Amino acid sequence: xxxxxxxxxxxxxxxxxxxxxxxxxxxxxxxxxxxxxxxxxxxxxxxxxxxxxxxxxxxxxxxxxxxxxxxxxxxxxxxxxxxxxxxxxxxxxxxxxxxxxxxxxxxxxxxxxxxxxxxxxxxxxxxxxxx
Amino acid sequence: xxxxxxxxxxxxxxxxxxxxxxxxxxxxxxxxxxxxxxxxxxxxxxxxxxxxxxxxxxxxxxxxxxxxxxxxxxxxxxxxxxxxxxxxxxxxxxxxxxxxxxxxxxxxxxxxxxxxxxxxxxxxxxxxxxxxxxxxxxxxxxxxxxxxxxxxxxxxxxxxxxxxxxxxxxxxxxxxxxxxxxxxxxxxxxxxxxxxxxxxxxxxxxxxxxxxxxxxxxxxxxxxxxxxxxxxxxxxxxxxxxxxxxxxxxxxxxxxxxxxxxxxxxxxxxxxxxxxxxxxxxxxxxxxxxxxxxxxxxxxxxxxxxxxxxxxxxxxxx
Numbered sequence: 077x078x079x080x081x082x083x084x085x086x087x088x089x090x091x092x093x094x095x096x097x098x099x100x101x102x103x104x105x106x107x108x109x110x111x112x113x114x115x116x117x118x119x120x121x122x123x124x125x126x127x128x129x130x131x132x133x134x135x136x137x138x139x140x141x142x143x144x145x146x147x148x149x150x151x152x153x154x155x156x157x158x159x160x161x162x163x164x165x166x167x168x169x170x171x172x173x174x175x176x177x178x179x180x181x182x183x184x185x186x187x188x189x190x191x192x193x194x195x196x197x198x199x200x201x202x203x204x205x206x207x
Numbered sequence: 208x209x210x211x212x213x214x215x216x217x218x219x220x221x222x223x224x225x226x227x228x229x230x231x232x233x234x235x236x237x238x239x240x241x242x243x244x245x246x247x248x249x250x251x252x253x254x255x256x257x258x259x260x261x262x263x264x265x266x267x268x269x270x271x272x273x274x275x276x277x278x279x280x281x282x283x284x285x286x287x288x289x290x291x292x293x294x295x296x297x298x299x300x301x302x303x304x305x306x307x308x309x310x311x312x313x314x315x316x317x318x319x320x321x322x323x324x325x326x327x328x329x330x331x332x333x334x335x336x337x338x339x340x341x342x343x344x345x346x347x348x349x350x351x352x353x354x355x356x357x358x359x360x361x362x363x364x365x366x367x368x369x370x371x372x373x374x375x376x377x378x379x380x381x382x383x384x385x386x387x388x389x390x391x392x393x394x395x396x397x398x399x400x401x402x403x404x405x406x407x408x409x410x411x412x413x414x415x416x417x418x419x420x421x422x423x424x425x426x427x428x429x430x431x432x433x434x435x436x437x438x439x440x441x442x443x444x445x446x447x448x449x450x451x452x453x454x455x456x457x458x459x460x461x462x463x464x465x466x467x468x469x470x471x472x473x474x475x476x477x478x479x480x481x482x483x484x485x486x487x488x489x490x491x492x493x494x495x496x497x498x499x500x501x502x503x504x505x506x507x508x509x510x511x512x513x514x515x516x517x518x519x520x521x522x523x524x525x
Contacts, residue, residue, distance in 0.1 A: 079230070079231060079321055080231045080232075081230075081231070081294070081319070081321070083227075102297060103297065105295065106290065106293065106295035106296060106297045107290075107293050107295055108293070108295060109293050109294040109295045110295050111289075111295065111296045111298060111317075111319045112295070112296065112297050112298065113298045113299075113301065113317050114297060114298065114299045114301070114302065115301045115302060115305065115308070116299075116301070116302035116305060119305070120309070122309050123305065123308045123309050126308050126309050127301065127308050127315075129219055129220050129223055130219060130223055130308075130314055130315055130316060131223065131315075131316060131317055132220075132223035132224055132226065132227045159220070160220070161220065
C-alpha cells in the first residue's frame, strides 16, 4: 500500500473574517489531489504551527487580508524553527503590498501569491517544491 | 529504535511522522509499529459516527474539553472522505476544535479515506496505537457513518457513539443501513430542532426490536453548541465502560478488534502480492477469456492463486 499525498494546511492568521480566497485555494488544491486541512478563521501563529506539526503537512498556505502579515508571518516562521519544523514550506496569499514581499521572503516565506493569481500556479509551485 | 523512544517520551512530531508513514508506505511503518506495540493497549477508544453535519466534531470537541478538565489526555483521529475522482480531500474537522490545537494534552490528526477502505482501517488502527504510545488516555475516532466500510473503522472502538439529528428526512434510513447495531450510545444532537421527539421515539422503537446482548443503548438529547446534554453523554460513556469491564465484553471486543486487524493486514498483504506478481497483461488476458466464455472465473482464480502461492513461497516480491 503506497500512496504518498501532499498535505497542505490552509490557515487564516489574524483577525480578518474573509475566507473566500482561502476556501477557493483549499478547493483547488483538493481538486489537484492534495489533502487539505482547513482550520477556519482567526488562527494564532501558535495554533497554526501546532496544527502543522500534528497534521505533518508538507506545506502551510497562509491567507491574510488584514495587513498584519509583517507581524504574524515572522512569528509563524520563528515558531516553526523553535519546533524544528522549518522543513515545512510556507506560502502566502491575500492582500500583501509589493514592497513587503522581500522582507517576508527573507524570513523564509517561500512564495507570495497576490490577488489575481491563477490557482494552477499555486498548484504547480507546490508540486514542484514537494518532492 | 530512536523514533519509538521519541514517541513514548511524548514527541508529537515523531508521532505525526509515523502516522504519515503508515498512510504512505505501511510496510516501512510496520517495523516501527512492531516495536511500538508493547507500549500500547492503555487507551480507551471511543468511536464517534453519524451522518455529515450531525455535530460529530462539535461533540468530540466538547467531550475533549471536559476530559481535559479532569486531567485526562486526548487523541483525536478525524476521518473525512477522499474524492474518488481527484484523490484529494478537504479535511475540515478542526474548524470545530480550534481551541484544542494549542493544548499540549491533545493531539488531533485528520485523515482522508484515500479510497482503500481495507487499508484505511489498518492505518486507523496504527494511528490509534501511535497516539496510545504517545500517552493519550482517551482516543476518539471520528468518521462519517454512511456505509458499511466506514462503520468497520469505528468497530475497533471500545464504545461507539452514534450521533444523528432531527430534520434530515432520511436519517432513519442512514441508521437502518447496518449502523444501528454498532451504536452503544445514541445521541440526537440539535435537539432544539423540530422533530426531535419523534426521532427519539423511532430510535427507541428500533432499539426495542433489536435486542441483542445485555446492553440496551441509551438515547440522549444534546445541543452540543450550548453544552446541553454533554455531561450526561459523558456519564453514559463511563457507564458503558463499566458495563464492558463487568460483563467481560471489553475483553471480547478487544479480541474481535485484534482479529479484525490481523485479517485486514492479511488482506492488504495478499492484495500487494497480487499486484506485484501478476502482470496487468496476464490479468487482462484472463479477463478476456472469461468474458468470451473460453474460461470460467473459477478456473481463472485457481490459476492466479497458483501464481500467488508460487510467488509467496519464493519469498515473494514481498
